[in-house]
Amino acid sequence: MRAxxxxxxxxxxxxxxxxxxxxxxxxxIQVTAERFKFTPGVIELKVGVPVVLELTxxxxxxxxxxxxxxxxxxxxxxxxxRVRIVPDKAATYDFHCTVFxxxxxxxxxxxxxxxx
Amino acid sequence: xxxPKGRREFMQLAGLGGVVFASGLAGACTNxxxxxxxxxxxxxxxxxxxxxWGFKGPPNPEAANTLRQAVAAVNxxxxxxxxxxxxxxxxxxxxxxxxRRKRMREFKAIVADLKTPVQHYMPGxxxxxxxxxxAYQENFGPTHYSFDYKGIHFAVLDNVSDPQASIGDTxxxxxxxxxxxxxxxxxxxxxxxxxxxxxxxxxxxATKDGSKAIDLLxxxxxxxxxxGHIHQEHHFRTGEIAHHAATSxxxxxxxxxxxxxxxxxxxDPAHPRRGLGFREIFVDESRLALTLxxxxxxxxxxxxxxxxxxx
Numbered sequence: 001m002r003a004x005x006x007x008x009x010x011x012x013x014x015x016x017x018x019x020x021x022x023x024x025x026x027x028x029i030q031v032t033a034e035r036f037k038f039t040p041g042v043i044e045l046k047v048g049v050p051v052v053l054e055l056t057x058x059x060x061x062x063x064x065x066x067x068x069x070x071x072x073x074x075x076x077x078x079x080x081x082r083v084r085i086v087p088d089k090a091a092t093y094d095f096h097c098t099v100f101x102x103x104x105x106x107x108x109x110x111x112x113x114x115x116x
Numbered sequence: 117x118x119x120p121k122g123r124r125e126f127m128q129l130a131g132l133g134g135v136v137f138a139s140g141l142a143g144a145c146t147n148x149x150x151x152x153x154x155x156x157x158x159x160x161x162x163x164x165x166x167x168x169w170g171f172k173g174p175p176n177p178e179a180a181n182t183l184r185q186a187v188a189a190v191n192x193x194x195x196x197x198x199x200x201x202x203x204x205x206x207x208x209x210x211x212x213x214x215x216r217r218k219r220m221r222e223f224k225a226i227v228a229d230l231k232t233p234v235q236h237y238m239p240g241x242x243x244x245x246x247x248x249x250x251a252y253q254e255n256f257g258p259t260h261y262s263f264d265y266k267g268i269h270f271a272v273l274d275n276v277s278d279p280q281a282s283i284g285d286t287x288x289x290x291x292x293x294x295x296x297x298x299x300x301x302x303x304x305x306x307x308x309x310x311x312x313x314x315x316x317x318x319x320x321x322a323t324k325d326g327s328k329a330i331d332l333l334x335x336x337x338x339x340x341x342x343x344g345h346i347h348q349e350h351h352f353r354t355g356e357i358a359h360h361a362a363t364s365x366x367x368x369x370x371x372x373x374x375x376x377x378x379x380x381x382x383x384d385p386a387h388p389r390r391g392l393g394f395r396e397i398f399v400d401e402s403r404l405a406l407t408l409x410x411x412x413x414x415x416x417x418x419x420x421x422x423x424x425x426x427x
Contacts, residue, residue: 063280067317074280094318100245100279103209106320106378 026084027051033075033097034058036104043112045087055081063098066112074099087114159266160398162190162197162232163307165344166364168242169226170219171208175367175380178388183226185413186365186394191231197396198265200232203344203362204240204276204309206256213251220255236263240309240344241276249277260287262294267403269298273308275323281310282324292332303403306333306341311361313354316372321346330354338404346372347380348391349410360408363393389413 031053032039045051055064057075064073064081068091073081096109167183176182190200207219220243227235239252239259249259259274271294275283283291298304306312312326323329333339339357347364348371367380368391384390389412398407 061279065317096318096320098280098320098324100209100241100276100281102211102246103242105241109318109377 029053031055031064032058033062033064033108035060035101036097036108038064038095038097038108038110041110043110045085045112045114047087047090047114047116050084050086053083053085055083060101061099062101062108064095065098066093066095068093069112071095072098085112087112090114090116157266158398158400159198160195160396162193162200163203163342163362163395163397164190164200164365165203165362165394166205166240166347166366167202167223168205168208168364168366169223170210170215171366175383176388177383179366182365182389182392182413183223184229185389186392187227187229189411189413190394191229193396197232199234199236200230201236201307201342202227202238203307203342204238205242205344205364206237206240207243208366209242209246211246213247216247216251217255220251224255236270236272236307238272238307238309239274239276241279241281244274244277245279248279249274252277260290266399268303268305268399269295270305270307271295273306273312273329275308275310275312275326278324280324281320281322283326283329288325288328288332291329295332295336298336300335301337303338304333304336304340306339308341308343310345311343311350311352311359312341313352313359315346315350315352315361316378319372319378321372321378330357333357340406342395342397360395362395363391363410363412365392365394365413368392387414 027049029043029051031043033055034057055073055075057077060077062075064075065071069085071083073083075081091114093112094109095112097105101108164186167186169183171179190197206223207216210216210219237256239249244252244259252259259277260272262269262271264270271291273283273291274287275281278284295304310323311321312323312329315321334355334357337356341357341359342362343359344362344364346361347367347369348361349363350361352359367383369378369380381391393410393412396409396411398409
């Protein structure tokens with residue numbers, strides 16, 4: 001019994017380490033939205049390398065849609081919207097804001113560029 | 117008020133230089149209307165769209181004149197249309213709520229010069245998306261509604277007051293209830309601002325729940341949709357439903373996905389109104405065959421609206 005009590009902290013340590021390894025494999029990219037642009041406007045990814053986009057807004061509600069990747073999210077003020085992407089081929093995908101945000105909304109767009 | 121407009125007369129008008137597009141509706145037969153108890157005379161109406169009143173910028177340095185020229189051109193048609201319909205983006209958006217209302221008042225003052233007394237309006241995202249249609253409704257009334265005219269049922273759909281371009285379940289329920297009494301072969305015309313189908317989602321040329329509306333409309337056999345938003349003519353079918361986009365009255369946009377960005381086509385001082393115009397829709401006595409004629413503003417007067425003509 002006493003041996004089990006001694007093993008438990010070691011086991012917990014191993015689990016944390018495993019989670020940390022997974023987290024380390026996932027690159028996080030911060031993307032901010034504000035009228036009428038995304039920063040960065042071009043998001044560069046590698047085939048097979050998973051990433052998490054952390055979407056935030058600096059002013060008001062915006063949208064983030066990548067039609068060819070079936071991604072359609074809303075970015076609310078004060079919240080972080082996370083989108084996980086695992087690119088499976090080299091390609092360029094357009095994204096744009098889907099919440100009308102004023103004169104200039106039409107230009108609020110960017111690209112995800114996936115290289116080999 | 118209006119003289120009867122026979123098909124022959126209309127086709128003569130069409131021969132004046134406009135582009136004619138026949139939108140045949142499936143199952144055309146002349147006894148439908150008689151069963152519905154409507155009148156049998158031909159008629160036509162005019163679609164104007166995307167005037168963006170208040171816009172200032174290089175894509176149209178003459179923006180302060182274009183709407184007036186369009187009004188003059190419609191007034192100059194050899195026959196007066198039975199009604200005119202504006203399919204949204206009457207005004208260009210602004211964050212300033214007072215300025216938004218001012219633009220709407222100015223728009224109304226200009227179109228008050230139309231000789232056609234029956235006018236129907238609907239919002240575009242520039243009119244309605246920043247305040248969920250509040251200022252629009254103050255100035256123009258409901259954002260979705262329906263009416264009947266000479267045997268055709270017309271339904272106006274709002275896919276812009278929601279800034280995320282949804283029609284929404286409430287309006288969808290209204291549409292179903294509105295159409296439910298109609299026979300499956302009844303002629304139906306839908307006016308809306310954005311395309312109901314996914315024309316170019318990457319350019320925001322779509323309606324989030326447009327496929328639901330199309331699924332609903334497909335229960336009727338003779339449905340035609342007229343819309344704006346994309347600032348150019350475009351013709352498409354989803355099943356039996358024909359969808360026709362109109363040119364704008366401010367600046368033309370590129371063909372869907374034909375270039376990296378949907379930036380306005382450059383203004384050409386040699387042809388300052390190229391790509392701008394309006395549409396006449398002729399309805400024959402069967403109410404099931406529509407003929408579309410595109411009128412360009414290019415031949416309109418340079419700066420004096422009174423000199424404009426529809427040819």
